[in-house]
Structure formats: structure tokens, C-alpha cells
Amino acid sequence: MNWYDIIFYAFAVITVVSAVGVVFSRNILYAAFSLLFTFFGIAALYVLLTADFIAVTQILLYVGGILVLIIFGVMLTSRAFNVEVKRGFLKRIPAVFVTAALAGTLIGVLTTTRWPSVNFLPYEETARPIGVLLMTQFVLPFELASILLLVALVGAVIIARREKEKRA
């Protein structure tokens, strides 16, 4: 046990527990706040994996963008903050069973697989190489992604507005 391990387990626990909170919370707002912690935990795991650029992107985009979007969605669609989230009991039994089987299978596979090389590579700067890759090898997906974002932006505006115009 060294500090690295301790920090890893601490953040892994935070991530998993808050994810459980997301999934099992009855209050939708609590779920959203749990998701915040999950995202932070994952960002910390990224830092442990020395992926600095991804970690910062995670915080900026997920926490600053997507999560805010989700909370706006919650506030716009719910009249009260503490909306009871309905869950059908009967539905949950097969879901619990299947999910448990899935998790068991995945973990079983992961622990028995012999990975070809599991050496932890030393830290290198990643922002610059990622930028270079995006502008060279991945320039087409990169441009496509920008077009996708534009389409999503326009599409979201149109979908959200259409009915209002009809009413007006």
C-alpha cells in the first residue's frame, strides 16, 4: 500500500458510491448531484492515470456543461424540486438479476484475462500530442464532430421551439 493506492481506492469508492446514489436515489435532484460527484471521481481517476487533458475536459464539459444542462432539464420539467421518481417493483427484479449477471461476468472476465503488458507508463504531456493527432490523423472525424455539434445545436433549438410557434 502506498499513497497512490490509497488515493485510488478513495476515489474509486467515491465514484462507485455516488453512481449508486445516481441510480437508486428517489429524488431526481439528489440523483443529479450524485452524478456531480461521480464525474469528479472519474476526473480524479483520469488524473491518477496521468491523463491531464481528459481530466480537465471531463470537469469542464461534464460538470460545467452536461450536468448543468441536466439540472436545467430537471427544473424545466418538474414543478417541484422533490419529485418522487416512480419505479415499478416488478420491473426491477429481472433488471437486478440481469445487471448483476452482467457485472459478475464483466468482473470475472477482467480478473481472469492476462493482459499482454500492464506496465504503468511514465507521465508524458498529453495535451500537445492530442492536439497534433486531432489536426493530423483525426482531422476528418474532428471536423465531422464540429458539424455534428452544429447540427445538434440547431436541431435542439428547433425541436424545443416547434410547438411554441404553433401555439403562438
Add this chain to the structure above:
Amino acid sequence: MTLLHLAIAVLFLPLSGFTLLIFFGKKIRRSDLVETAILFVALAFSLYIMIEKLFILHLGTLDLTFRWIDIGALVGHPGFVLDLGIAIDNITAIMLVVVTLISSLVHLFSLGYMHDDIRYTRYYAYLGFFSFSMLGIVLSNNILMMYVFWELVGISSYLLIGHWFEKKSASDAGKKAFIVNRVGDVGFFIGIMIVFTSLHTVLFSGIFKGIAAGQLSGPLLTAAGILIFCGAVGKSAQFPLHVWLPDAMEGPTPVSALIHAATMVAAGVYLVARVYPMLDADALTVIAYIGAMTAFLAATIAITQNDIKKVLAYSTISQLGYMILGLGVGAYSAGFFHLVTHAAFKAGLFLGSGSVIYAMHHEQDMRNMGGLRKKMPITYWTFVIFSLSISGIPLTSGFLSKDSILGGALAYGMLSGNYIIPVLGYGVVFLTAFYMFRLIIVTFHGEPRDLHKFEHAKESPAVMTIPLIVLASLSLFIFYTFNPFSPESSWIMKDVVKPESVVPAAQSRGWSKPAVIETAMSPTASSTSSQAQSGTKSVTYYEEALEESHYFGMGLSLTLAFLGILAAFIIYHWKKIDAEKLKQSVKPVYTFLLNKWYFDELYGATVVAGTVRLSRMMAWFDGHIIDGIVNGAATVTRGASTLSGQFDHYVVDGLVNFSARFTGLLGRGARQVQTGKIQTYIVFALLGVIIIFFAFRQF
């Protein structure tokens, strides 16, 4: 940009014009001018290629070959490769200029002649397509591509002959030309297959190399040569497949000038020149005889015809016969030279006749013309120059080329003893001069016979006379040599060198192989001993024969030509001898000639009637035997199907109904799972994934 790239540009320019006109012809104003301009650009390129190639750079053969098909060797199969490409040697360079020159002048001429035609753009599109195909023949460096372009030329000829397809005679003529050509092309194709199966290549260079190495020899080589020549017989309208060309005159006159006088029919001659090295002595003898026969036959028919274009058509056949004869007797350069000069003066003759026909409002019968000399001076004088040229009068190009062919024929006759060939050749000189001047006198001299049309006749516009003037100047000696009496000094004769024959020595004619000549001259001489010592002697024999025949031949041909002209003047101009009486006195012969030796009737009675009878037999066979079998089969089938129907009704339907009920039962059970909720489906999908994982897991 090398000459080869330029040549490819020349090839594809007319095709681009064709594409443009066929798709956008209606949208472009003056699309005819576009096409004409394209042809003039191609002409400029071709001239540049020829001058660079022949006079400035003195290059060898330029070749651009690419691998088209490459099938690697397999077990039990050697595999093969197919190379295609283009090549430019001296005759290609000259032919490029001939084709583009005549084609562009015809385009220019058509601006006037075809002005009011209803399918004007389409006419120009087809002209462009024809030019493309013809240039393709000229540029191909392999026999396969040449065959493809050969057929493309055939189809464009068909389209242009049938340009006025409302006229039944025109559409029939198109079909006739196409079908008669097919007969020759079948032979051509068999020849190609013989060559390809024995030598595994279609490149000319490869073919000659293979034959020189002895991979194809003996009777098969002779057969291949004659079969390939069959293609030339069809395309160049040689006896016995000459019957289509006169009918092809149903097409517009500029087309006749371009396709059926100057270029396409010359393709056959070009083909023979191309494959010349692989023709052995027997094949060459066949070629020489066919050429002589054709020249004579067509000239005799031309004397009796009254349609101005028909006369010129038979004259074309006759001159093509001369070229083939020249190649056959070994006067290779002379034959090709005649092709070039003939292209100029015969295109001129056709365009001149077009000018006359245009002025006479599409009247083609000479008997209704006359006295046009004063009305159409340019047409008249150019026509005279062309006629002098075709008759072989000195100072014209025709004299140069024809004289050298006849010299070659005479030398051949002396060397081989086939005297009938030079005799026919010289006979045709007289006939040619006679019928050409008969044409001129009847058309342009004397009194007008149809006064109404004569009144309206006037000289054609400049777009039509300029091509005539250009072609007339090209029919003079000055473009070919500075000495009007010495064909040998012309640049074409110098640059077009007879290629070295590659056939085995035993099969070659032996003009350049002294051993065979000595054997022929003195049968006792031993062939092996004389071979070594007589490398120079052989040339001497051939040169001697040519030299001996030269002045004699020239004098003879001149005398005959002047006699022919004289006879024409006596009969038709001064009317010393009444033409009608002459006709009566040799009536059987005259009728025989007027009916074109009854070739059409002969083919009608044999080939066509035979085909009809065969198809009747086939129809009977079809109606009685095949139909009987079919009907029997139908009866059996009906019985079988009744049986099968019963089976279907009881057994199959029962099964089907059972399975339907069973499925319904299952469905009712399975419907419980179908909730219509995506989330349920996800659960099932995941379950499926897990099951699949464990089912296929490698423990």
C-alpha cells in the same frame, strides 16, 4: 508534352465533340462551328506531329503501351497478358494528317451543303464520331484495338449512310454496307484469333517478333494473312465484297467524300500496310490478284453508269484496287503514296460532285446536266485538276503515285511471270481516263439538258469552294516532290519504307532473298551457295526490274491515259462516234456492265436466297419438331401438375394450416414478452448477450 500525348489529344478531340453535340447539341448555338473548329485543331496537332516526326526529329516508332489484362499463370493454364496502346510511325503520322485534313475540309464543306438538313447537329456529331474511330484505327499499335475501332468505323459509316433514313433506299444501303462489311470482318476476326492463339499477343511488334521467331508459319500463316486481308476486302470494297460501296452513295455527298472515298475505305489499305511484314508470298499474290481484279471490274462498270456519284463510287473501288494491287505486288511505298494522293483528289471529286448536286438542287443524273462550265468555274476547274490527277497525267500527284504502282506491277510481272496483273493495271489506266473525262464532258460541257435547273444553277458559296481549292492544290505534284517525273524523290516514298518481311524464308516471295530469285530465274542454281554471296545482288535484281520497267511503264501509262481522254472527247464532245450506236453494237457487253456484272443479282440469287431458304427450313423445323417437343412437354407437365395439385391440396395445405395454427399458439405465448417498452427490450438484449457469452466461451 510529347508527340504521343498530342496524338492522344488528336484522338479524343473529335470524341469530345461528338459527346458535346449528341448531348448538348440542341442547346449550343452553331454547334456545327464548334465541331468544325475542333477538327481544325486536331488537324493542326496532326500536322505538328507529322512535321516533327518526319522532317525535324527523324524519330523512330513512338510507342505507348500499357498492360490491359494480366492473368497470372495457374495450374494447367499458362496465363496470359494483353497489352494495348498507341504507336506513331511514319505511315501513322501521314495518315493522321490525311484523316484530319479531309475530315476538317468535309466539315467545312458540310456547313454549306447540309445547311438545311433537319438532323444537322446529329450529322456533325456522327462526323466527329467517325473521325475519332478512324484516328483510333490509325493510332492503334495492336490488332485488337484496331479491330474495335474498325467496327466503330463500320457503325459510324452505317449511321451516316442512313442519315436520311426516311428514304428506304438509304436505310437499305446502310444495312447492306453493314452486313457486307460483317462478312469481311468475320474473316478478319478469325485471323486475329489465329494470331493470338499462336503468338499470345496482339501487339503488332510482338506479332512480327513471334513470326520471325518461327512460332507461326506454314499454311496457318498464309491463312492468317489472307483472313486478315478479308477485313480489308470488306472495308475497302474489294472484289467480291465491293457491292456495298456504290449503294453507300445514298448518304450525304460530303459523307461519301470523307468516308467512302478518302478515309474509311482506305482503312483496308492501311490494314494491309500495317500487317505487311507478316504476309507471305501466297497471301501477297492473292492480294495482288484481288486488287487487279477489283481495279478492272470497277473501272468497266464506271464507264456505263449515269449517276454522277455512282461513277465516282466505282472509280473509288477501282483506285482502291490499285492500292491493294500496289501492296500485293510489293510496291509498298507506292501503294501507300497512292492512298494519300487518292484521298486528296477523290475527296475533291466527291466534294465537287456535291457542289454540282447542290447547284442542281439534288439532281444526280449526269444526263440531266451539261454546260455547267460557265456557271460554276471554280468547281469546273478544280474538277478538271482532280480528273487529270486520277487519270495520271504529269504534274499531278496522281501521276506520281499511280506511275510507281504500275512500275511495281510491271516489275512484279516480269519477275514472277504473272503478266495478267500489269496488263489489267495498264488497261485500267485507259478506262479511268475515259470515264473521268466522259463525266466531265457530259456534266460541264455541251448544252444544258434540263433548262429549268440550269437556270437556277450557280457557283456554290465559299465554304464549299475553299475545300475544293485546297484539295485541288494538294493534287498537284509540288506538295510531294520537286521533280514531277520522279516519284522516287517524293518525301512520302522516302519516308515510308517497305518493312522487312518476317515470314520464314521458304514462304517469302524472295525479292530481297536472292536465292529464291535465282531459283526462279535459273532453276538449276543451288540455293544454299548463292545465299551467302548475293546480299547486294538481290537489291540489284529488284532495282533492275523497276528500272527497266520505269520508262517503258511511264510511257505506256501516259499513252493509254491520253488515248482514254481522246476517246472520251471523240465520243462525247465532238460526237464523231455516236455513243448510242456504240452501245447498240456491243449491247450484251454494255448491258452486262450497266448491271454491274450482275453481282447484286448473283448475291441475291445465291447468298440472300440461300439464307431465306435456310431460314424457311429452320422455321419448318421450329414449327414441327421443336413445337412438337414443346407441346408434348406441355401435355406431360399438365398431367404432372394435376397430380401435384391434389398432393398440394391435401398434404401441403394440411401441413401449412397446422403450422399456421402452431405459430399462432406460439405467438400468443410470445406476445406476453412484447410490452412495447424499450427498457424491457434492453433487459432481454443484455440477457441475450450474457447467454451468448457463456455459450461461446472457450473454457
Add this chain to the structure above:
Amino acid sequence: MNLHVGLTDFLIVSAILFSLGIYGVVTRKNAIMVLMGIELILNSANLNFVAFTRFGLMNLTGQVVAVFVIILAAAEAAVLLAIVLNIHQQLNTVNVDEVDKLKN
């Protein structure tokens, strides 16, 4: 498992997140909750990519792909929330199993 934290540990965290995300997607009725589940799944995939990159089983491409996944998640969240808002305006609900207009 050795004492030091290795690749497997990261992957196990990722697997747990994935399973929890699936569970959320499958059981939740509120569309926004479903979206949260999807975000969990995407994050677990990202964690896999980054972990593989760091442990030398993938070159930097893994991180680039993670960037694209984040971009896609953003676009998807925007569109999905627009749809949810629209559904909410029209049907006054955000429960996925009550939205069945196409079924009838």
C-alpha cells in the same frame, strides 16, 4: 491481484459504473434519469479508453477517442433534453413508458 493498483482495478471500477448505468437506464422511468444512466455508461467507456492508453495497450488514440466520446455525449444530451422538453410541453409527462403515441 498484486498489491499495487493496476489496470484491472480501473477496469473493475469501469465495469461497475457500466452495470450501474445499465441498471439506471433499464429501471428509471424519468427520461432525464435515463439520460444520467447513459452518461454513466459513456463515462465507464471513457475510463476504459484512458486506462488502456496509460497501461500501454493502446497509443494516444485512446485519449483522442475519449475526447470524441465527450463531444458526442454533449451533443446527445442537448438533443435529448430538447426532446424531453418538447414531450413535456405536449404530453405533460417525462416518463418514458407513458410516451407511446406512436403505438396507437
